[in-house]
Amino acid sequence: MKWEDLAQEPCSVARSVAVIGDRWTLMILRDCFLGVRRFEAFQERLGISRTIIADRLKHLTAEGVLRRVAYQDHPTRYEYRLTDKGLELHPVVMAIVHWGDRHYAGEAGPPLLHRHKACGCDFHPVQTCSECGEPVDARAVETRPGL
C-alpha cells in the first residue's frame, strides 16, 4: 500500500491520516490553533526547511483544512487560516496534547494550560458519549461494520 492509497480505504482513520497523518502537518496544525498564520512564522517556529512548509500548507489548503487569505496587496501576500473543517480538528489536537501532558510532561507540569472561556477554569478534555453524556474509554466501546 502506498500512502496516497490511504485516502481510498473504507476507513475513516485511513482517510483522515491521508490528510493530517504526518509529523510536520500535525505540528503546523498545532501552530494554527495557537494563532500562527504566516509562512515565515511557521518556518521560524518549526525550524524546518521551507519546502516542507510550502508543501504541507498547499496540501492542507487543497483539502480545505486551511484557506489562503490575502492580507495585503503590492505584492499580494497570503496568510493561512483554519476553515470550519480545520477548526473541527480541535478535538484531535486537544486529545494529542492531553496524552502528551499525561505521559511526557516534566516535574513542573504541562507546558501549556488551556482555559475554558465559558466556565473560566483550566481544564483537560474529556471524551463523552453523544447519546448519554457519560465519559467513554477504550473498553466501553464496541465496533461493528456500519456500511
Add this chain to the structure above:
Amino acid sequence: MKWEDLAQEPCSVARSVAVIGDRWTLMILRDCFLGVRRFEAFQERLGISRTIIADRLKHLTAEGVLRRVAYQDHPTRYEYRLTDKGLELHPVVMAIVHWGDRHYAGEAGPPLLHRHKACGCDFHPVQTCSECGEPVDARAVETRPGL
C-alpha cells in the same frame, strides 16, 4: 529541526507526535484498537513492507504504548497488545475517526459504527470540559504558558 528532536520540545503535541505522529504508526494503532495483535495480521491488513511493521512495532513497544506478550512456546511467539498508556490513545483515535466520518464518509455513512456498551447506543465522541462538563470547541479555549 530533525524529527527525533521533536521529543525534546517543550510542547506536548511535539512530544506525542514524536511517538505516534507517523502515518503507519497511526494505522497500526487503529488496528490495535480493532483487536489486531499479531505481526502477520498487521502486515496483511496494511499491505506494506514487513520492515516498516517491525520498525513501528519496536518503536511503540519501546515507548510503552504496546507490550510484547508471549502467546506460545516452541518457538516462543509474541503478540502486541496495548498497554494502559496505549489505551489512553483511544480519544485520539476516536477524534480522528469522527473527523473522518464527518468529512470523508460517502453517501452510505461511516464505514464503522461505535456502540457505547454502557448505554447501548451508537455514538460519536464529544469533547467536554473536565471542570464544567460542557462541550468544548476551538473557539471556547484560551491557551497560556503553564510552565
Add this chain to the structure above:
DNA sequence: CCCATCAGTTTATTTTCTGGACGGACCATG
C-alpha cells in the same frame, strides 16, 4: 542603490520505503 521582508521554487543530497529473498523454529501430512 542597497538592504530588508516575505513567500515561495529549484536543485542536489539524504533518508526512507519497497519488494523480495532468507532464516529459524516448529507442526501436519503423506
Add this chain to the structure above:
DNA sequence: CATGGTCCGTCCAGAAAATAAACTGATGGG
C-alpha cells in the same frame, strides 16, 4: 522422514520520497 505450511522476523539493493540550502521575485524604506 521429506515436503510444505505457519509465524516472526532480518537483510539487502534499488526506487521513491523527504529534506536542506540556496535562489527568485516583488516590493518598500533609508
